[in-house]
Amino acid sequence: MPSCSLLGLLAFSAPYLPWVLLGFSLLLGHDVQADMLGIVVGHLYYFLEDVLPAVSVVRGWRWVRRPLRTPYLLHWLFGTHRLLDRQGGVGR
Amino acid sequence: MADALSYSGQRARVCSIHPCSIRYCRSLEEGSFGHRSADFLYCLLFGMAVLMAVAPWVNLMFFGSSLTFMLVYLWGKRNPGMQIRWVLCHGSVRRLSVAPATVCAPVARTPGLRAWRQLIHRMLTPSPDAFVQPARPVGV
Numbered sequence: 677m678p679s680c681s682l683l684g685l686l687a688f689s690a691p692y693l694p695w696v697l698l699g700f701s702l703l704l705g706h707d708v709q710a711d712m713l714g715i716v717v718g719h720l721y722y723f724l725e726d727v728l729p730a731v732s733v734v735r736g737w738r739w740v741r742r743p744l745r746t747p748y749l750l751h752w753l754f755g756t757h758r759l760l761d762r763q764g765g766v767g768r
Numbered sequence: 769m770a771d772a773l774s775y776s777g778q779r780a781r782v783c784s785i786h787p788c789s790i791r792y793c794r795s796l797e798e799g800s801f802g803h804r805s806a807d808f809l810y811c812l813l814f815g816m817a818v819l820m821a822v823a824p825w826v827n828l829m830f831f832g833s834s835l836t837f838m839l840v841y842l843w844g845k846r847n848p849g850m851q852i853r854w855v856l857c858h859g860s861v862r863r864l865s866v867a868p869a870t871v872c873a874p875v876a877r878t879p880g881l882r883a884w885r886q887l888i889h890r891m892l893t894p895s896p897d898a899f900v901q902p903a904r905p906v907g908v
Contacts, residue, residue, distance in 0.1 A: 690850035693792070694841045710828055714837020717818050721811060721838065722845045744814060750806040 694718070789836045796843035811842070 698711045724743045732740045751757040801808040815838045819831045
């Protein structure tokens, strides 16, 4: 960043950053609707992509292994489909 | 629709939180989405689809900042050990919004496009063979 100034010396961990930014918007009197919406959508993606697959492995749920698996078409577009084939069709 | 998603509105410019967020989006793209451009694009597409789906019930004009916030949230969740100091960005309020930048960034890295760029570069610059003198016959 070209110009960043330190407000204080208090540090917080990264997961709180959206909430801190939300607090800033609230403090400055802006509309927090967009920020809240972003947090909700971000949490939705995080849940479907990171939490649910891990939980389904532990619980043995076969049908929800990875709901947001990237379509093969996108992998083909980006040239990573060969890697996918080598892994046996499973993403990651 | 693309306009609504790529423009973050006056608020982001005034608030100037935006440039800071771009940094985290970039970090997310290079970190947990490193070498997984397709997944990153799908993540963005998912975010756009959900935002467009809830748009009729939300009194908002532009969703660029929501998309940025989504990426910042995801970055925070995937880097829980990171410590952030109370930093407020000021000055350098850019007119750029994050959506085109983040959409373009993975695209610019695809091997296919790189090949195209190299091809165009090669067409524009004279090939080294042009500078090589034709070999003279021996003994002349």
